[in-house]
Amino acid sequence: MENNQINTDILIIGGGSAGVAAAVASARMGVRAMLIEKGPFLGGKATRAIVSTICGAYFRSEGAALRHAHVGFPKEFCGRLSVASGTEPFTYVEGLRFLPYDHQAFKLLCDAYMLNEKVQLFLHASLSSVGMENGIIDSVDAIALDRRVKIFPKTVIDCTGEALVATLCDLEVLKDETYQASAMVFSLTGIESADFENLSLSVRRSMKRGVEAGRLHPELEKLSIIPGSLKNGSAFFKLSVSRAISDELNKATELELFAREAVSAVHTFLKAENGPLKNAEMSVVASELGIRTGRRSLGKYILSESDVLNCVKFDQAIANGVWPIEYWGHDGNVNMDYFNADDCYEIPADCLMSADLGNLYFAGRNISASDRAIASARVIGTCLATGYAAGKMAAGSVLKRDANEIIQEIKSELLNV
């Protein structure tokens, strides 16, 4: 097998929301940024699991005014996505706000950022091993489609969503016995209702009746319509997969097979119900099951549930968290724990810096946070901010800039809300 060798200043592993933001921040600091992504397109859960709404981008508020959680890159990204998707921020229950988006527009926007910022992008490129010496990562191996590539980065940002770098280095990671329930997203066209509330009620009733009558498996009952997605007779649906998720080998395969079959069964059932979905056809099925949480990296500080619910502020803050703790249990039900409206907690820089390795940073849903804290901080708006901050911190270390000065710059760029 050919052995290609590449030098770079910053290697970002994983091109989800956090990885894209990290790459943009690094490139804007003038260092060489390289991003490897194992899939064929960018966006991670936002595009492969088609979660369809950006949460964590606006403060929860009972008032009418829309207040961004961050200025700078997260606001810029949401603004461009809103224009490209033809959508506006949506006000939901309890003063929650989010931005519905088109998943194809999300992919194209990420591509445009990579091209404009001149990030060296490798799609179909999967991290396979990490070399370390004297507390520093000195090389990373990846398989890029059919080639082995050896990368020599000065710093590494783990945006895999699964703390993969720490796992491959046999470092301690934050993990749980089981993780939050997953969900499969799909869309239907030919819906004969234009009213979100009526349609939601009709679907909920059908599903309940189906389970009670034994025509639908009880595990398939929790189906919801993604708010803001119903237009022109089509909508996106989210089917909760009421099964435990663990680190057990091949658990993900079992769940993917189950979820695919489940989506087909639910579609067939709803058509037979003779309601507003009797002529509905399946148009899109997410290419992967949406697994919400997994292992997190161990940083110099672990964000806690109490930090989130008490809106704790930190001197070294680099991001704001505005979304409540949204915890999906294995019964397929969600539990929301709110903190004060119009307030936020802050995420300190230490949650993005490895406790063990001098040149490892992380961002997105694998930051150093407890399982309850990440149930809030995993939303896309927050991932865009932690990604951007990690990119800037990593670039600052390559440029041998003072770390406190960089944190102050991040604060004034992102947190001046």
Ligand SMILES: Cc1cc2nc3c(=O)[nH]c(=O)nc-3n(C[C@H](O)[C@H](O)[C@H](O)COP(=O)(O)OP(=O)(O)OC[C@H]3O[C@@H](n4cnc5c(N)ncnc54)[C@H](O)[C@@H]3O)c2cc1C
């Ligand atoms: C069902 C579901 C519903 C959700 N609903 C919402 C919602 O409505 N609003 C909201 O804001 N958030 C929602 N979320 C949460 C949000 O989508 C994710 O937490 C967020 O997108 C995570 O971004 P990330 O960049 O940290 O990780 P990810 O998006 O998971 O990106 C990680 C990337 O790393 C890549 N990767 C992994 N391993 C490797 C490797 N070995 N080599 C190279 N690349 C690798 C992956 O392919 C992926 O592209 C939902 C999540 C799920 C699952």
